[in-house]
Amino acid sequence: REGAEAGDDFVGGLVDGVALHGHRARAAGAAARPLHFFAYGWGETSEPLGETQSGAMARLRGLGFVTNPLGLVCDDVEALLACYRGIEVQRATLGYDIDGVVYKVDDLALQARLGFRSTTPRWALAHKFSAQRASTLLEAIDIQVGRTGALSPVARLTPVTVGGVVVANATLHNADYIAGRDSKGQPIREGRDIRVGDWVTVYRAGDVIPKIEDVDLSRRPADSVPYAFPKTCPICGSDAVREEGEAAVYCTGGLICPAQAMEKLKHFVSRGAFDIEGLGAKAVEAFFADGWIREPADIFTLADRHGPGRPTQVKNREGWGGKSAENLFAAIEQRRAIPLDRLIFGLGIRHVGETAA
DNA sequence: CAGTGTTGTGGGCAAAGATC
DNA sequence: GATCTTTGCCCACAACACTG
Known part of the structure; x- marks a missing residue:
């Protein structure tokens, strides 16, 4: 790092090479310098x-x-x-x-x-090598609504250490996955379903991604019931439907649904799209909640409405100061013109990712 | 039908910058 | 100095479309 800052290409490249070993190598290197390579x-x-x-x-x-x-x-x-x-x-x-x-x-x-x-x-x-495993309790199944409206179930677990890190959440993918079937109707976990209150074994796929491997039926409470996937969007209450042949259930609320509107905004400002520094997920949520930013165009009028000299200013918000507000407005100005592919990607059209854009 | 590419969902960590 | 947020990196896998 020191070499890279000094403009030393060779050392910079070397550090990049070490970084390619992945987070484990980087974590080890940070804990005990000097690096070995x-x-x-x-x-x-x-x-x-x-x-x-x-x-x-x-x-x-x-x-x-x-x-x-x-x-x-x-x-x-x-x-x-x-x-x-x-x-x-x-x-x-x-x-x-x-x-x-x-x-x-x-x-x-x-x-x-x-x-x-x-x-x-x-x-x-x-x-x-096969990943380390741990047992823990599935406390709840929450539903997240993504920018496309897809309802994604997430397992909330009693925090447990797996391979050196604490795991508290794991994706459950979709309703079939919870029920014990894959997309073709074939059983997974020998057809065992996953229920709130179950003891489950978790591991980190690739030593990174938290996954639920299986459930322990011997410890299942007598009064447990199969998980009922919601029929309406938990955020906006609109009907949630699953089209024939699709894996996911989608909220039909469109931009009426605050979750979809906000996730679309987050995507719009994300790294691969408009990439507005200083406007991350947390900031979008806060601005959205107060009605300062409801749609992408609002970002580009934010300075007019809440910039210097206005009654309500970004710099007076909790967690914001003069410097961060100034940086945000500068970042927004900088992104008034961006490459077309970034705009197309930023629109958040289903099936149009970075490559297609 | 296997192999491949892409999307979209999920997860974690360290460092840096800013505010509290 | 502690804390919070963002950035930038890393990774898995389900799902689906396409190709030969």
């Missing part, structure tokens, strides 16, 4: 590092980089799995956190031929 790949090189992955890694070692000593070349799947199991045994004593191993095609010419999908290489594959 295993070189595991490369970007541009003036000449090939080798003909194989293993050869390139050896070359990096020759150049003075530290590489992970556990890497090895395997000839078949059995050898790969033996390596995976061997590393899993050593996991606790490594001195750094890992969540699995990565298998890579050794021949770099084959790597080049295999190429990439939209987000991942075809020549490398992560094999993660």
